[in-house]
Amino acid sequence: MSRVRVTIRDVAAHAGVSHQTVSRVINDSGRVRPQTRQQVEAAIVTLGYQPSAVARSMARGRTGIVACIAPNLTDYTFASIINGAQTAAREAGYFLLSATAPDAAGFTELVAQLLGSGRTEGLMVIDPYVDELARDIPSEFPLVFAGGGAQSGHPLAHSVVMDDESAALQATRHLLGLGHERIACITGPTTEKCTQMRTRGFVRALSTAVSPPPAEWLVEGDWSAESGYGAFAQLFGADGEKREDVPTAVFAQNDQMAVGLLRAARDHGWELPQKLSVIGIDNIPLAAYFAPPLTTMHQDFAAIGREAVKLLIEAVENLDAPQQHLQVPAQLIERRSTMRY
Amino acid sequence: MSRVRVTIRDVAAHAGVSHQTVSRVINDSGRVRPQTRQQVEAAIVTLGYQPSAVARSMARGRTGIVACIAPNLTDYTFASIINGAQTAAREAGYFLLSATAPDAAGFTELVAQLLGSGRTEGLMVIDPYVDELARDIPSEFPLVFAGGGAQSGHPLAHSVVMDDESAALQATRHLLGLGHERIACITGPTTEKCTQMRTRGFVRALSTAVSPPPAEWLVEGDWSAESGYGAFAQLFGADGEKREDVPTAVFAQNDQMAVGLLRAARDHGWELPQKLSVIGIDNIPLAAYFAPPLTTMHQDFAAIGREAVKLLIEAVENLDAPQQHLQVPAQLIERRSTMRY
DNA sequence: TGATAGCATGTTACCGTTCACATATGCAAA
DNA sequence: TTTGCATATGTGAACGGTAACATGCTATCA
Numbered sequence: 001m002s003r004v005r006v007t008i009r010d011v012a013a014h015a016g017v018s019h020q021t022v023s024r025v026i027n028d029s030g031r032v033r034p035q036t037r038q039q040v041e042a043a044i045v046t047l048g049y050q051p052s053a054v055a056r057s058m059a060r061g062r063t064g065i066v067a068c069i070a071p072n073l074t075d076y077t078f079a080s081i082i083n084g085a086q087t088a089a090r091e092a093g094y095f096l097l098s099a100t101a102p103d104a105a106g107f108t109e110l111v112a113q114l115l116g117s118g119r120t121e122g123l124m125v126i127d128p129y130v131d132e133l134a135r136d137i138p139s140e141f142p143l144v145f146a147g148g149g150a151q152s153g154h155p156l157a158h159s160v161v162m163d164d165e166s167a168a169l170q171a172t173r174h175l176l177g178l179g180h181e182r183i184a185c186i187t188g189p190t191t192e193k194c195t196q197m198r199t200r201g202f203v204r205a206l207s208t209a210v211s212p213p214p215a216e217w218l219v220e221g222d223w224s225a226e227s228g229y230g231a232f233a234q235l236f237g238a239d240g241e242k243r244e245d246v247p248t249a250v251f252a253q254n255d256q257m258a259v260g261l262l263r264a265a266r267d268h269g270w271e272l273p274q275k276l277s278v279i280g281i282d283n284i285p286l287a288a289y290f291a292p293p294l295t296t297m298h299q300d301f302a303a304i305g306r307e308a309v310k311l312l313i314e315a316v317e318n319l320d321a322p323q324q325h326l327q328v329p330a331q332l333i334e335r336r337s338t339m340r341y
Numbered sequence: 342m343s344r345v346r347v348t349i350r351d352v353a354a355h356a357g358v359s360h361q362t363v364s365r366v367i368n369d370s371g372r373v374r375p376q377t378r379q380q381v382e383a384a385i386v387t388l389g390y391q392p393s394a395v396a397r398s399m400a401r402g403r404t405g406i407v408a409c410i411a412p413n414l415t416d417y418t419f420a421s422i423i424n425g426a427q428t429a430a431r432e433a434g435y436f437l438l439s440a441t442a443p444d445a446a447g448f449t450e451l452v453a454q455l456l457g458s459g460r461t462e463g464l465m466v467i468d469p470y471v472d473e474l475a476r477d478i479p480s481e482f483p484l485v486f487a488g489g490g491a492q493s494g495h496p497l498a499h500s501v502v503m504d505d506e507s508a509a510l511q512a513t514r515h516l517l518g519l520g521h522e523r524i525a526c527i528t529g530p531t532t533e534k535c536t537q538m539r540t541r542g543f544v545r546a547l548s549t550a551v552s553p554p555p556a557e558w559l560v561e562g563d564w565s566a567e568s569g570y571g572a573f574a575q576l577f578g579a580d581g582e583k584r585e586d587v588p589t590a591v592f593a594q595n596d597q598m599a600v601g602l603l604r605a606a607r608d609h610g611w612e613l614p615q616k617l618s619v620i621g622i623d624n625i626p627l628a629a630y631f632a633p634p635l636t637t638m639h640q641d642f643a644a645i646g647r648e649a650v651k652l653l654i655e656a657v658e659n660l661d662a663p664q665q666h667l668q669v670p671a672q673l674i675e676r677r678s679t680m681r682y
Numbered sequence: 683t684g685a686t687a688g689c690a691t692g693t694t695a696c697c698g699t700t701c702a703c704a705t706a707t708g709c710a711a712a
Numbered sequence: 713t714t715t716g717c718a719t720a721t722g723t724g725a726a727c728g729g730t731a732a733c734a735t736g737c738t739a740t741c742a
Contacts, residue, residue, distance in 0.1 A: 018691065065438070098438075
C-alpha cells in the first residue's frame with residue numbers, strides 16, 4: 001500500500017551508474033553510451049521507476065500545469081471551451097486544472113492559490129464579469145481571457161472571443177433577409193460586454209436596413225430559458241394576443257432564451273414558425289430537437305478553448321510573446337424556427 | 342516580469358528569525374511568541390511572500406490535487422459530476438485536475454502521468470467502459486468510480502453510482518401506472534454495465550406487472566439523440582404507420598434518446614403525448630422546453646460528484662478507509678411527455 | 683610523446699519547503 | 713545553587729529531481 005517511492009538514485013545504484021546518468025537517460029539530454037543507456041533502461045523497468053513530477057517541478061521551476069477559472073463547469077458554453085482547452089493543453093504537454101469562482105472574493109483567493117503559490121504557470125479566465133475581476137490578477141503571470149466578449153482592460157492579457165457584434169449582425173440580417181422588419185431582441189444582462197456587443201450588432205443591422213428598434217423591443221434576459229419564456233409576455237402581452245404592430249421575429253442572444261421563448265409561444269397556442277420566427281446564438285447540442293428545430297449562430301467553443309490555451313502556453317514559454325486578441329467567427333445554422341414573412 | 346521568488350528564508354532574514362520559525366507561523370504549528378509571530382507576519386506582508394506549493398508538495402509528499410478522468414468534459418452528465426466534484430474537492434482543500442482519455446491506450450498513459458508521477462493523490466474515473474480500463478490502474482492508489490453503473494471489479498476502488506436498476510424500475514412503473522402495457526425500451530450500448538442495469542429494471546417491472554417484453558421492443562441506441570430518432574423507425578416502421586400491436590409508450594434510457602424519439606414521432610405527424618408516451622432518464626437542463634416537456638428520472642449528478650470526491654479524499658487521507666459503494670437514488674419528474682393510456 | 687579536445691560519466695550544489703532533533707531561555711522546585 | 717522541565721527558537725538534513733562543473737578516458741595532432 002504505502003510503498004516507498006523508487007528514486008533516480010535507486011535506479012542509478014541498480015544500474016551501476018550515477019544518478020545524473022539516469023537523469024540524462026530519462027531526459028534524452030547529453031550523450032550517453034548506448035550500452036549504458038540500455039542498462040539504465042533495464043533498471044528503470046525492473047524497479048518500475050517513474051520520475052516524480054513534483055521533484056521535477058521543484059528543480060525545473062515549471063509545473064506543466066495551467067489553470068482555468070470559470071463560473072461553473074456545467075454550462076455547455078463553459079464546458080465546451082474547457083474541453084477544447086484541455087485537449088490542446090495536453091497536446092502541448094500540459095495539464096489543465098479547472099476551478100470555479102462563485103464570487104469576486106473567491107476569484108481573488110483562487111488566483112492567489114493557483115498562481116501566487118506557483119502551482120500553475122498560467123491562467124485562462126472564462127467569465128462574463130471578467131472586467132470587474134481582472135484588476136485583481138497580478139500582471140506578472142501569463143493570462144488569457146476566453147469567450148464572452150472578454151476584451152478586458154488588463155494590460156498584458158491575451159484574449160480569444162467570439163465576434164459577438166458580427167454574429168448578432170448576421171443573425172439579424174438573416175431575419176431581415178426573410179422579409180422581417182419588426183424584429184425584437186432578447187438580450188443578456190446589459191452589464192456584460194458580450195450583451196453590449198450583440199446588442200450593438202443587432203441595432204446596427206436594423207438601423208442600416210430599416211430603422212432603429214423601439215426601446216420596448218429590447219428585452220433584457222439573463223441567458224436562462226426562464227428569462228426567454230418571460231420575455232414573451234413583455235413582447236406580446238400576458239395573454240399573447242397578437243396585435244398588429246408587434247414583432248414578427250425575435251433575435252435571442254443565446255439559444256436558451258430562444259428555446260424559452262419558443263416554449264412560451266407554443267404554450268399560448270401559437271403556430272411556429274408561422275406566427276413568429278426565432279433565431280438564437282450558440283447552437284447548443286440539442287438545438288435541432290426543439291419544436292421547431294432552432295435556427296441559430298453556431299459558436300465553435302472548442303476552437304475558442306483551443307486557441308486560448310495555445311496563446312496561454314505561448315505566453316508561458318515566451319514571456320515576451322506579443323499580446324494577441326483573437327476573434328472566432330460564428331456561422332449561421334438554418335433550421336426551422338425561422339421562415340419567410 | 343520574471344521576478345525572483347520570495348522564499349521562507351528571505352522572510353526569516355527580514356524578520357530576524359530562523360526559517361523554521363516562519364514555517365511555524367505560516368502553518369500555525371508549534372508555539373510561537375505573539376511578538377515574534379507579529380514580526381514574521383509583518384515581514385510576510387512587506388515582502389509579499391507566498392509559500393511555494395511545489396516545495397510544500399515536495400517536503401510533505403502531498404500535492405493537494407486529485408484527478409478526474411472522463412471521456413470528455415462537455416457532456417452534461419460528465420460535466421455535472423465534475424462540477425460537483427470540483428466544488429467538494431475545493432471545500433476539502435484540494436484541487437481537481439480533469440483530463441480526458443479518448444481511448445484505452447490514452448487512459449493508461451494518463452493514469453501513469455497523473456498517479457505514477459505523484460502529481461495527484463487520487464483518481465476519480467467517470468467512464469462507462471471503466472471495467473475494461475480498471476485493470477490498468479495500479480491498486481496502490483486511492484480510486485473511485487463515479488456515475489454510469491461503474492461497479493467495477495477493481496479490488497480497492499470505491500464507487501458512487503446512480504441506482505440504475507431502481508431508476509429504470511420506477512420509470513417503467515410510471516408508465517405502467519398510467520395504464521400502458523405495451524412498453525418498449527431504447528437502451529444504451531448493451532456492453533455497458535449501466536445499460537444492463539437499466540434494462541434489468543425495465544424487464545423486471547414489466548415482467549412483474551404484465552409479461553416480459555418481446556425482444557424487438559428492446560432497441561439498442563448509443564445514448565445520442567440521433568439514435569433515439571433512429572429507434573422510431575425500428576419500433577414503428579419506416580413510414581410511422583401505427584399498427585395495433587405496437588408500443589404505446591417508450592422508456593428511453595436517457596433523455597437525449599427520448600428527445601430524439603419525440604422529434605421523430607413529431608416528424609411523422611404524431612400527436613404527442615396522445616399517440617405515444619415517452620419517459621427518459623437524466624433530467625437534462627432544458628428537458629422542460631422540448632415538445633412535449635419531457636417526463637424523466639432526475640439524476641443528481643452534482644451529488645454523485647460530491648460524494649465520489651468525499652470518498653476519494655477519505656481514501657487519500659486514510660489509506661485503510663473501508664471500501665464503499667454508494668448509490669444515489671433518482672427521482673421522477675413528471676412533465677407532459679407521458680399521459681394516461 | 684605530450685598537449686589538447688571531446689565524449690562519457692561522476693560530484694556537488696540547489697530548488698523551497700517540512701521534519702527531527704538540538705539548543706537556549708525562563709521559571710519552579712529541591 | 714542546582715536540577716529539571718516547559719517553552720521558544722535554531723540547525724541541519726531530508727524530499728527527488730536538474731544544473732553546473734569536475735574528472736577520467738580515448739583519439740587526434742603537432
